[in-house]
Amino acid sequence: MNNNTTNALSEALSTKTKQVIIAKKGEVQHIKVGLYPNYLYEINLKEGEVLTSEVNLIAKKVGHDLEVLLENNATVIFDNYFKACADLSCLVSLPSE
Secondary structure (H helix, E strand, O other): OOHHHHHHHHHHHHOOEEEEEEOOOOOEEEEEHHHOOOEEEEEEOOOOOOOOOOOOEEEEEEOOEEEEEEOOOOEEEEEOHHHHOOOOOOEEEOOOO
16 A cells, blocks of 8 residues: 555544444344444454454445355345445454454
């Protein structure tokens, strides 16, 4: 990443409210991102367990939604993500160690 991109990302992250999403085995969750602007959504497999780079997941765009399929057969769908968050008003991440 260049410095402009890094600075923009750092600034975007500093103004966000963190919302932890617990992805439960076999469940599908819908997150309505348009209702909660300025959020950083952090996906965890289960409370207290940290995801690492070794976790298998698939993230895909389906219409205007962001679907995240996790290795425990959980699915988190961020409804209307690509419209509501196009300006980096909300972000999705995995926990850092």
